[in-house]
Amino acid sequence: MNEPIRPEAEAKAQKERQKENMPLPWDSGEAVAPAPDTARRLPGEEQDAGVMQEIKVRVHRQLLERLNLSNIDALDKAQVVEEIRKVVHDLLAREATPLNYDEREDLVTQILDEIFGLGPIEPLLQDPTISDILVNTHRRVFIERNGRLEKTDVRFKDDRHLLQIIDRIVSAVGRRIDDSSPMVDARLADGSRVNAIIPPLALDGPHLSIRKFKKDVLSAPDLLRTQTLTPAMLELCQGIVKSRLNVLISGGTGAGKTTLLNMLSESIPAYERIVTIEDSAELQLRQPHVVRLETRTANVEGAGEVSQRHLLINALRMRPDRIIMGEVRGAEAVDMLQAMNTGHDGSLTTLHANNARDALARLETMISMAGLNLPEKGMRQQIASAINVLIQVERLSDGQRKIATISEITGMEGDIITMQDVFVYEREGVDEGGNVIGRFRATGIRPRFTDRMLAYGIKLPVSLFSNIDA
Numbered sequence: 001m002n003e004p005i006r007p008e009a010e011a012k013a014q015k016e017r018q019k020e021n022m023p024l025p026w027d028s029g030e031a032v033a034p035a036p037d038t039a040r041r042l043p044g045e046e047q048d049a050g051v052m053q054e055i056k057v058r059v060h061r062q063l064l065e066r067l068n069l070s071n072i073d074a075l076d077k078a079q080v081v082e083e084i085r086k087v088v089h090d091l092l093a094r095e096a097t098p099l100n101y102d103e104r105e106d107l108v109t110q111i112l113d114e115i116f117g118l119g120p121i122e123p124l125l126q127d128p129t130i131s132d133i134l135v136n137t138h139r140r141v142f143i144e145r146n147g148r149l150e151k152t153d154v155r156f157k158d159d160r161h162l163l164q165i166i167d168r169i170v171s172a173v174g175r176r177i178d179d180s181s182p183m184v185d186a187r188l189a190d191g192s193r194v195n196a197i198i199p200p201l202a203l204d205g206p207h208l209s210i211r212k213f214k215k216d217v218l219s220a221p222d223l224l225r226t227q228t229l230t231p232a233m234l235e236l237c238q239g240i241v242k243s244r245l246n247v248l249i250s251g252g253t254g255a256g257k258t259t260l261l262n263m264l265s266e267s268i269p270a271y272e273r274i275v276t277i278e279d280s281a282e283l284q285l286r287q288p289h290v291v292r293l294e295t296r297t298a299n300v301e302g303a304g305e306v307s308q309r310h311l312l313i314n315a316l317r318m319r320p321d322r323i324i325m326g327e328v329r330g331a332e333a334v335d336m337l338q339a340m341n342t343g344h345d346g347s348l349t350t351l352h353a354n355n356a357r358d359a360l361a362r363l364e365t366m367i368s369m370a371g372l373n374l375p376e377k378g379m380r381q382q383i384a385s386a387i388n389v390l391i392q393v394e395r396l397s398d399g400q401r402k403i404a405t406i407s408e409i410t411g412m413e414g415d416i417i418t419m420q421d422v423f424v425y426e427r428e429g430v431d432e433g434g435n436v437i438g439r440f441r442a443t444g445i446r447p448r449f450t451d452r453m454l455a456y457g458i459k460l461p462v463s464l465f466s467n468i469d470a
Helices: 007-020 049-066 077-093 101-116 119-126 159-172 220-225 231-242 257-265 308-315 332-341 356-369 376-386 450-455
Strands: 130-136 140-145 148-151 183-187 193-197 207-211 247-251 274-278 290-294 322-325 348-352 389-395 401-413 416-430 436-442
Touching: 049 077, 049 101, 077 101, 101 119, 119 130, 119 140, 119 159, 159 183, 159 193, 159 207, 220 231, 220 257, 231 257, 231 401, 231 416, 231 450, 247 257, 247 356, 257 348, 257 389, 274 308, 290 308, 308 322, 308 332, 322 332, 332 356, 332 376, 348 356, 356 376, 356 389, 356 416, 376 401, 376 416
Parallel strands: 247 348, 247 389, 274 290, 274 322, 322 348
Antiparallel strands: 130 140, 130 207, 140 148, 183 193, 193 207, 389 401, 401 416, 416 436
């Protein structure tokens, strides 16, 4: 007969077994059976993409089964990442399919991106040379680099995978996307602007567009280096802002309106109180006294919406020295023009338009959205008296951004708003590489607002406006 096991011996044996297989802080305790040994591949031989995707999904599922989510929040993120990396390496070592070192590291990175980032597009978000990420269903991902679109090899597993990433983005900012609300604007934690649209509005599958947030704002020297404008034009723009002239920046999508707005704001004195109003916060002002306001969409019940117009009306009660509106696109145009006309001079805003004259026509359309039934002449008088300078920004076919015109609004002649160009960019052709050739030129007209600049102690040389290359 076997002797009974004493309690002390049993406790010691159990302790030894626990020591040999100590679970991690988030380990559920479930063991994963090791995979059988298989023949190794030849050096340099790589696995098929489909096989790698299957391994990734399988290991990811096993990892989630072992995670104890209640303990993760209590640990430092760097520690969590490092420990999860070890677990993933362990799970990959148990896989039946042989993997080389590079494949293992690539899979570990992808799985970590699925847990802590935005899956396949996380490396694109970390690339500082990429300005836009465009996901056209799960099959195709494009990027914009240096102003030109490029197709990438990035793929999502399927539409469901892409929808999970989209839902992760929008839920983080308290918004939702589903059949009843199939399109949404949101932003990432770093400020990148996001738009998503899904079926039934998108026929082929979910689409995701990300305009990346630049951590380092392009300054005046950067715009000079990229030849977006000339030193003479920069000197004029800085004088315009310092002398508290009202500025409207117009241009197409991706033309650089917000970038130029950020650059112009650098000339605002530090002692002034600035209120910014945006749909999605992008402006990066460096002044010490800035109040940032952002719109809010309606909730699930369709209530709680706060529009730019509501914020603008509220901003007038906040004692602003200047109001900067990220983009005017609707009835708030009326309130913006009235603010410019009633003591809040030096304000800046942007809108979408193909050229300077179209920008004024769009403003008229926006005023009519307010339902005030103003006559055309009355609307144009409001515009002509409120806006002093109109800057048109263009994105050329080769990706370059240029200030196409700097124009002064001079008043009214009959029912027509009159303006005169001070600087223009003239296209001359395209070289063999597809790059646009052109030059900046001063028109020779000395703007009327130079008298106002003199009152603010800003004296520009007469030669600045000479009819020569700027």
